[in-house]
Amino acid sequence: MFVKIDNEGDKYDVAVSGRIDTTNADQFQKDIAPLMECGKCDIVMDCTELEYTSSQGLRMFLMLQKSVNQRGGTLELRNMRPQVKEVFDITGFSSIIRIV
Amino acid sequence: MFKLRFEPIAGKSAEIIEKVMSSEDISSEPALEFKLRLCIEEVVENIVNYAYERGNGFMEVGTSREDGVLEIYFKDGGVEFNPLDAPDPDITLSADDRPIGGLGIFICKKLMDEMSYSYENGFNVLRMKKRVN
Numbered sequence: 001m002f003v004k005i006d007n008e009g010d011k012y013d014v015a016v017s018g019r020i021d022t023t024n025a026d027q028f029q030k031d032i033a034p035l036m037e038c039g040k041c042d043i044v045m046d047c048t049e050l051e052y053t054s055s056q057g058l059r060m061f062l063m064l065q066k067s068v069n070q071r072g073g074t075l076e077l078r079n080m081r082p083q084v085k086e087v088f089d090i091t092g093f094s095s096i097i098r099i100v
Numbered sequence: 101m102f103k104l105r106f107e108p109i110a111g112k113s114a115e116i117i118e119k120v121m122s123s124e125d126i127s128s129e130p131a132l133e134f135k136l137r138l139c140i141e142e143v144v145e146n147i148v149n150y151a152y153e154r155g156n157g158f159m160e161v162g163t164s165r166e167d168g169v170l171e172i173y174f175k176d177g178g179v180e181f182n183p184l185d186a187p188d189p190d191i192t193l194s195a196d197d198r199p200i201g202g203l204g205i206f207i208c209k210k211l212m213d214e215m216s217y218s219y220e221n222g223f224n225v226l227r228m229k230k231r232v233n
Binding site (some may be wrong): 004052054056059062065066069087088090091092095096097 | 130142196201203206
C-alpha cells in the first residue's frame with residue numbers, strides 16, 4: 001500500500017495504490033493524516049491502483065469523509081476498480097462518498 | 101476437505117488468511133478470489149481480535165467444495181457469540197450519521213450466498229457458502 005500526496009494550496013492530489021488490509025490499515029491512517037489536517041481543502045484521490053480494501057480501509061475512508069464534511073471541504077475518489085467499487089456499493093459508501 | 105488449525109492466533113491474522121487462501125478449494129478466478137479473500141479476512145480478524153476474552157486460543161478453518169459450492173467454516177473456542185445476530189448497518193444514513201465500523205460481517209453477508217452460525221459442543225462455528233462455478 002502506498003499513498004502519494006501532492007498539494008497546491010487547498011487542492012490535494014492523492015494517489016493510493018496497493019492493498020489496504022489488516023496488515024497496513026494503521027499505516028494507511030498515518031499516511032492520510034495530512035488529509036485530516038488540511039482544513040477546508042479539496043481532495044481528489046486517484047484509486048486506479050487501489051487493488052483491495054477490507055472493512056479496515058473502509059473505516060478510514062468514512063473517517064476521512066466525516067472529517068472533510070466538518071471542515072466544509074470536498075473529497076472525490078476517482079477511477080476506482082470495479083471490485084473495489086462493489087465493496088463501496090454494498091456498504092452504502094458510494095452514496096456518502098463522491099466516486100467518479 | 102482442507103482443514104487447518106492455528107494456535108496461538110493473536111497477531112497472526114495475515115498468516116492465517118494466506119494459509120486459508122492456499123486451499124485448492126479457493127477459486128483463483130480474480131473476481132471471486134477477491135470476494136473470498138475479503139470475507140475470510142473479515143471473519144479471521146473478528147476471531148483473532150474478539151473471540152477470546154483474555155489470553156489466546158485456537159482457530160480452525162476448513163474448506164470444501166461440492167457440486168460447485170464452496171463452503172468455508174471457522175471454529176473457535178471463545179465466548180459464545182453469533183456474529184450474524186448483529187443488526188445490519190443502516191446504509192441509508194449520511195456520512196455524518198454513519199457509525200465507524202460494524203461492516204465486516206455485513207460485507208460477508210452481501211458477498212456470500214449463505215452464512216450460518218451454530219454453537220456446537222462449546223465451539224463457535226461460522227459457515228459461509230458460495231457458488232463458485
